[in-house]
Amino acid sequence: MSGPSTYEPKYAAERWLDKRLPIIRMSVDFMGFPSPRNLNYWYAFGGILTLCLVAQIITGIILAMHYTPHVDLAFDSVQRIRRDVPFGWLLQPMHAVGASMFFLAVYIHMFRGMFYGSYKNPRELLWIIGCLIYLAMMATGFLGYTLPWGQMSFWGATVITGFFGAIPIVGESLQQWLLGGYSVGNPTLQRFFSLHYLLPFVIAALVGLHIWAVHHVGQNNPIGIEPKSKSDTLPFHPFYTMKDAFAIAVFLMIFALFVFYLPDALGHADNYQRADPMKTPPHIVPEWYFLPFYAILRAVPDKLLGIILMFGAIAVLFVLPWLDTSKVRSMRFRPITKWFFIIFLINGFILGWCGAKAPDAIAIPIGEHGMTFKWLSRISTLYYFAYFIPILPVMGWIEKTKPLPESITKAVLSGDA
């Protein structure tokens, strides 16, 4: 993938195979991938995410053997899985909690990339493939949440598919085409199940491209300068396989805490009620990982504008490599932008908080009437976009960055990496 192959076949059988299908050569080169020697634990989330995807696919395939995608049977079949299917009580929460863990890991992975400038030349495409994976994950997560056919499943699906209805001219017919009818019903559930089973394999293919791309351009690192000599890198195996394995074990403990002791903490009580098209829940809230975008959607009074902003919030990520004009990758050497980034991170949590609350409830008791969540989410939405335009391009032009170390090795030896 990068650099000449170092593999030497030792045995006759290996030589025979290497001439015909150099699969061992590929694996050896893959595992020996030169990685910067200063990668910290934030870089373990690539491996963690791979594990999440594999775990979701395996548990999902088994759950699909017992699940029934029909409006009259779906809710009961999930309960049957939890009560009667051998180890269903373990697999179902693993899959449901697994989705949350997947998103937790992907958010950390993305913020890590943003902090160390991992999207910059020559890693723009690597970043964009990552954004596509995130987009496919959001679609998969949404489709999957519909399947248990609880109250939040049904009403969440109704709200989200309603977005498409707001598109001018074609909206209504597009929405009907997606739903397979005038409202969320059995055709919707069946196609959502089909697509929920399909998309993870699309994600797997994109992950393949993502890993290919990272092997081609090499990993970025916390100080954001390219490796220059052999001493700047270490072979991926055993150095990072072992570091990642330890990080994965720690991550699995957090995963296990939720699966075994707090299986419902990340869900909503209403989803234990069978979907009822005649009864709207008092507050329709999406899963926690969509809350920031839900807050952006509700920040403006106009439905179409809200939808444009929400999709814009994701679309802007795709052009991030060209919005950040700074030559310096890592925020470690960008004394002012670093703080804008930290505010951006906190702002993400504030948006999530706004998404979970009723828009007219009081968020901050200041002034005569206090500030409502609607206004807080407006300010937060403004900052979300302001971070990308104009803060990042302008800071790239005007900020005086700190001097970069000469090499990764020098930085490591001086304790600065």
Add this chain to the structure above:
Amino acid sequence: MLKTMTKTFAAIALVSTALFAGSLNASAAGGAEAKPEAQKWGFTGPFGTYDRLAMQRGYQVYKETCSSCHALEHLAFRHLGEKGGPFYDAKYPNPNDNPVVKAFAKEWEITDLDQDSGDPIERPGIPADGFPDIFPNAIAAAASNGGAVPPDLSLIVPARVGGVDYVYSLLAKGYTDVPHDFKLSEGTNYNKYFPGNQIAMAPPLFEDAVEYADGTKATTEQMARDVVEFLAWAGDPKMEVRKKVGFATFLFLFIFALLLFMTYKEVWRNVDH
């Protein structure tokens, strides 16, 4: 400085997550209804288990009081005798053989088809049967209950914000005098914990509504506690095995992580980083 940055991030993430999780729970509350009274339950906590005797009394309360209107949609009689269930008996690993369960099943009439003629018949239940529906359909259920469909009880605890404390408070403490400025609609009862405070269900429990075989005094609070213990199990029957496996998993992960950490340190021993 760089290490502190990382730590600052971790701290921000942790604190925000905690605040955020707190707000999620709080967001569902609101309105005029009172906050459920927090009770002590033996089944919360990492090693908590259900109280077998309380569940058995709770089943009696369900059978004699609740079951005239409320179904247990996701339970079969055999579940009562499964490991972790209220009537589990180690002598009968297959709950279908458990005589107590058999006797309970027999108390219920099950609609079935006659295997020779195909005519609809009523027969006594067997452990493999599910708890039968109380009403033939939702319309019939609403018609017999002043327009409100009595909810399924097998998921009532997980399906309500506040869970066990909410169900307990609603049953044991919720039916109070109507505040003088509150206008109650016809056919409803005032309950200070119910969302909107107007509940179709009349006060279901009263002193000595059941007679406990073990001599426990059947106060309203006692019956509410017992039936909630039973319903908590009905909503999450695999909790005990889940927590047990969870503990073993943690033990394994802890040792595994320690070994991996030592391996990692050993591999990196001669590398400055």
